[in-house]
Amino acid sequence: MTRADSAGEAGPPGGGTRAAGFLWIAVGTALILDAVIVLFTISLNSGIVATFVLGALYLSYGLYRDRTRGRARNGPFRWLRVLVPTASVLLLLLFTSLAVFGRTDTVSHREDAVVVLGAGLKGDEVTPSLRSRLDAAVGYSVANPDAVIAVSGGQGPGESITEALAMERYLVAHGVPEDRILREDRSTSTHENFVFTKSLLDAHFDADYTTAFITNDYHVFRAGRIAENAGIGSTHAHADTPWVEIPVAYVRESLAITKFFLTGR
Incomplete structure (x- = not known):
């Protein structure tokens, strides 16, 4: 097999793959920065820690995708290409559902x-x-x-x-x-x-x-x-x-909801 044939099987690194890696890096960096900024406005809590950790995971994943472009599909961590996006979509759906439900008020302004x-x-x-x-x-x-x-x-x-x-x-x-x-x-x-x-x-x-x-x-x-x-x-x-607290608030709430369904509190 020639070198050209081998390269053809592996497939050239595409612009879409590079853009996806950059997107994960950008999201991870934004989450880390947001956690640090919020730390100066409220006391340290689990939401700040979890947001920082999530940002670090996204940043690491983006760097991993970028470094293994064209080879990751055959690597030992190829399952990350399915797990990370799938988990992120589910998390985004949860955040959206909480926001839509939360902004639908039911007060009558006649309560005691x-x-x-x-x-x-x-x-x-x-x-x-x-x-x-x-x-x-x-x-x-x-x-x-x-x-x-x-x-x-x-x-x-x-x-x-x-x-x-x-x-x-x-x-x-x-x-x-x-x-x-x-x-x-x-x-x-x-x-x-x-x-x-x-x-x-x-x-x-x-x-x-x-x-x-x-x-x-x-x-x-x-x-x-x-x-x-x-x-x-x-x-x-x-x-x-407050907009700056949105990532931290929703990440923390996802943890709290998990605890609620497990313990009832």
């Missing part, structure tokens, strides 16, 4: 109470993601001035005060009367948010009451399922996710 779910602080400062939830709560309070607003969130790593206290301060500073706010400051998870807040609302209302909850769009689906498990039938309103 609205529960604002906490999110991480940076020291005692409200982070962009939490600020978005609180701004949505301010808007809801204007549309429904009779509703009680329950802010829910304890104190986590990297936080110098409870999330509930920071949330109450923000709402008061933006015109919400303090006597309309109930503060739940013990919870450390979404499940506890609803369980502990339900106890407060049960004590506050003499009769049956209706509720809505507010959280970021990526979190609405799981939060709704957890609310049901906690015995709270609730409508919901979404808050936008």
Whole structure:
């Protein structure tokens, strides 16, 4: 067999293969940079770590494709050419489904109470993601001035005060009367948010009451399922996710959804 014949069997490296390798490198680099940027706006969490790791995997895969162009189909890692794109498509479908569901609000603005779910602080400062939830709560309070607003969130790593206290301060500073706010400051998870807040609302209302909850769009689906498990039938309103936090938020939520389906929390 001549060298030309051998080269013909292997096939010349195509422009499409090169472009695909560059795309994976670009996506991986973007995810790594996003994780680093978000680290400066919120405390370190699993979403930041997972996004950094995912970016590193994509970057490595893109470099691998580029270096083995024309040979990878016969190499020991050729299964990566199927596994990585397939897993990525499934992940993108999950992210899209969460976004579409999360942005479809069901609130009537006639609920008796609205529960604002906490999110991480940076020291005692409200982070962009939490600020978005609180701004949505301010808007809801204007549309429904009779509703009680329950802010829910304890104190986590990297936080110098409870999330509930920071949330109450923000709402008061933006015109919400303090006597309309109930503060739940013990919870450390979404499940506890609803369980502990339900106890407060049960004590506050003499009769049956209706509720809505507010959280970021990526979190609405799981939060709704957890609310049901906690015995709270609730409508919901979404808050936008700051664009810089979108990759980290959705990667973290995919991990949280996996845990939810395994444990129910």
